[in-house]
Amino acid sequence: MISEVMAQQVKNSSIIRAMFEEGKRLATLYGPENVYDFSLGNPNLEPPVEIKKAILQLLNEESPMQLHGYMNNSGFEEVREKIAQSLNERFGTEFGSENILMTVGAAGGLNVIFKVLLNPEDEVITFAPFFGEYRNYVQNYQGKLIVISPNTVDFQPNLKELAEKITPRTKAVLLNSPNNPTGVIYSRETIIALADLLWAKQQEYGTDIYLISDEPYRELVYEQKEVPYLTKYYVNTLVAYSFSKSLSLPGERIGYLVIPKEAADYENLIAAANIANRILGFVNAPSLFQKVIAKCLQVKVDLEAYNRNRELLYNSLVSYGYSCIKPEGAFYLFIKTPLDNDLEFCELAKKKNILIVPGTSFGCPGYARIAYCVAHETIVRALPGFKSLFEECKSMK
């Protein structure tokens, strides 16, 4: 008696659930320390100590009615102001509190954006490989997700194909950099070319095309690589940010949207985003954690731990013969599977108690994602399995 759309969802999800159950089964069978679960993008680093300090300080300084009460649907004014200032200092932007809307994570923020923008059948374009939830977020509002095929040379977006796929129904282009699942940062050159293309297409069709930047991994960058701030390159940019990864707070559901005043239809965008936040049932981002993150805007988790994992995993896998691009950000490594069929490869990996996600889930068959947000020890112990896995696959060819 559930809806047809959800019946289909339940059917599909049973595959993922089966994988999860399999992981649990393996853990019972061989002991959890002998199962190497690289399947989840779940931060394994402790939140910085500043989080606890901020909570304690707030409990002592503010009245509980202030801390836990309703505020404007867009969030506490002073929190939004602090976020705007922090962005301005770091990226040379000129935001004010009126450009920031606090959301229930980036997932909440993206749902708000799509609710605001999409008429049925409107098109949102994204670049493979991409986070699978994007398809759901767009379909929630009867939009169509159009996928640009992956550029497996360097995993920068394929702009040539983008140019061909933009239509008068293109409402938005959605991108994610540093990228899940590749860890690649879209370069300044890429962004400039992308902005030029979108600008030209807007002129050609007389439409507004929004660039939506999903940025949960913005702070997770190695070797001081630059992640261009997109509002500076293209005015119709909307940013969805989350503190889940940068502060290891994924359960608390805290993030924000940036809606620059230069964006087309700004007044309506911001009014509609406020309403969407309310009527979709979020109402507002959790109040205590709005104030907590406002006190921790300079803070992030200890990136060196992720970096140590990255170096060990990348160098080892390459030495075994795997081919993959070195991630510049996030905590994922995207390998070319030594078998053409990535689903088959991930099944083989499971036989060695290694759980990884087929690239097919990200619109990129022939690859697999390894999430290295795990204990360093887990990587050390899993390496022999990865090695023999590669050799096995080679012998199967």
Place this chain on the structure above:
Amino acid sequence: MISEVMAQQVKNSSIIRAMFEEGKRLATLYGPENVYDFSLGNPNLEPPVEIKKAILQLLNEESPMQLHGYMNNSGFEEVREKIAQSLNERFGTEFGSENILMTVGAAGGLNVIFKVLLNPEDEVITFAPFFGEYRNYVQNYQGKLIVISPNTVDFQPNLKELAEKITPRTKAVLLNSPNNPTGVIYSRETIIALADLLWAKQQEYGTDIYLISDEPYRELVYEQKEVPYLTKYYVNTLVAYSFSKSLSLPGERIGYLVIPKEAADYENLIAAANIANRILGFVNAPSLFQKVIAKCLQVKVDLEAYNRNRELLYNSLVSYGYSCIKPEGAFYLFIKTPLDNDLEFCELAKKKNILIVPGTSFGCPGYARIAYCVAHETIVRALPGFKSLFEECKSMK
């Protein structure tokens, strides 16, 4: 460039915004202490001290990764178990953790339910007067909200009209008791008759009709009145609960759904609700506050403060000549407006710096809602205004 649906929403909301701005204007003009804002259902009581204690205890006892990390989309197992046990003890039900899904407030829970149940054009029936957001929640999933006209004798639901309006497309009946805006509790007799009717209609059409009970005010009840627990009267009942009012935590967005195993299509309901919670962008209810409320299931705000307001306001208004039913729960009083036109009446009230909401907003013209979750002093100071307002209206007739 925003969607057509949202453009309409922005247009409508400008009226409410205008009211809000007017309140601020009056406060600047006359001083905030001379503006009597009864327009918002925003708890004015402090959260119980146990909330702060629970947070401090959790910060000391649990690892920050546990406290702020991801868990299953349905919420922490031990939290759901505690809620189930608490319901079982209080209402003689037999729930387990598998029947509870933690949500971002009741608003989040209702959106999850409608996402799970509704195909486009499916019908959801509710009883006027009703919380205006219901219309948005149903429309979010292309459903149709069918409104049963108010029974202004005692504000129990009009079951005769319900019988006529149930069709094969009726997917759910949505009710809210204690009711916003009347404060009326739907009696056991009402519930039994409603259950009989729904049962008969299910048989007649060969469909499942879910009864959705929206219960943010369940704990806000005066004179120990009983609020029947609906799953005991009708098996296809789903409950949406919120801690916003009972613990004065509206900003924290914490609530839950109850999905009893006896409900039709239970396995799919619970699987789909988990998925809906994720893909709508909630992902999970905020993690720290899941654990906080699990420690405070026996606690509620000091109801005597609301009761004092209720008694003073009700007795005074009746003595001035207003006609209204005495609320048994929640913190609203729903008066018959002494002018037939409730919009006009609320405008007149504003001239006396009294802000109240026209019944038209709740599908019940000729009435107005007074939210008495305000300082007692505010009521005392507003009474002369209410008195002269009534006399003025009488003289206008």
